[in-house]
Amino acid sequence: MKELEKTQRLSIASVLVVLLVLISLLMYKRPKHVYNTNSKNTLEKVISDDYFIGLDQINNPDYILVDVRNQIEYNKGHLDHAINIYTPELLNKINSKLLKKNKKQNKTMLLYGNNPHETIAQFMLLYQIGYKNTKILTVENSYFENKLITKNSPIENATVDINAFIKESVKNSFKALKKTTKI
């Protein structure tokens, strides 16, 4: 009989421990957004360049256009069928739902802003928290007579050869110098 009492105590204790662990697991609050990609993989993605989409390729039923500008600018003018996710509000409830829905339906989100720079923050954050279905639409938006003008914008082009420009300027100034000394 004594033996039984002892075991009862033991089993009660063990049940309590297990319950405690279970309760703490259930109560543990998960952060809403967590990374699921480490920095190395993100870097590889960034280098790969396969996330740029030009304006001529957007006619695909799997693409959803996402305007990253603020609501005022969005209301002023946006591309056809674009939805608005302003970057600072990216992680709020409504947008999270929207993102999840798009991911479920296997849609690819094309981000665009006034220029490609504006999309970097949103693109990289989305990629790192697991929305790999994101690409950047490389366009520039501007207004002409209150109409939205959208055109392709190249990324990171070297426009001029600076060394050549400096050499040229030195040459020119020498020429000018010779001229003045002759006179």
Next chain:
Amino acid sequence: MINRNLAKVLSFRYKILALVLVLLAAGLVLLPKYVKHEGISPKELLSNAISPERYISTDELAHKIIEQDPSFLLIDVRDEESFKKFSLPYAINIPLKKLLDEESVNYLDQDEYDIILYSNDHFYADQAWIICNRLAFKNHRVLEGGVNEWFATIINPEKPTENMPRLAFDLYSYRKAASMYFGVAYPEQARPAVSTTNKTKKRRVTVRKKKKMAAEGGC
């Protein structure tokens, strides 16, 4: 009868308890997402990434270089080829793909120097900045507009038209003087500019980051 069976089971009770604990511990391993969770939280990263504080203008940078400010490192994130073709004075080349190599991280993850990242535009530099910011590297800035803006403002500044305010003229003369420091010569000032500025230009000793020492244990 029941008692005997119970006793049999109970003789394994410690083993069973141990098994339960081991299973629970195994459950921890199966929490997959947390393994990859390095760096600051996504929310923090977002608020850092949308703030324009990280940008430094080309004028500020030119001023720093000319003053020979020793407190910053210029880092070029373009590939080696474009780096060889043209780079800003005293820059160090860390191509974007080598950003997280051990050697590069020694430069990037320290708090002795301010770090200024640049590329042709500021697109790649921004990406590098965001990756570094997630890993909580400190004191990083981005050169706004990158090399292209450097050319448009410092090397080849636009002459203000007559109807522009005086400030524009002041800025222009500042930029023109800066461009002469970086080797551009203007025909109307050929004599003084070419002969003097190039010779007095002193080369700053390239600062090299010492390897970070791991914290040594005390007593």
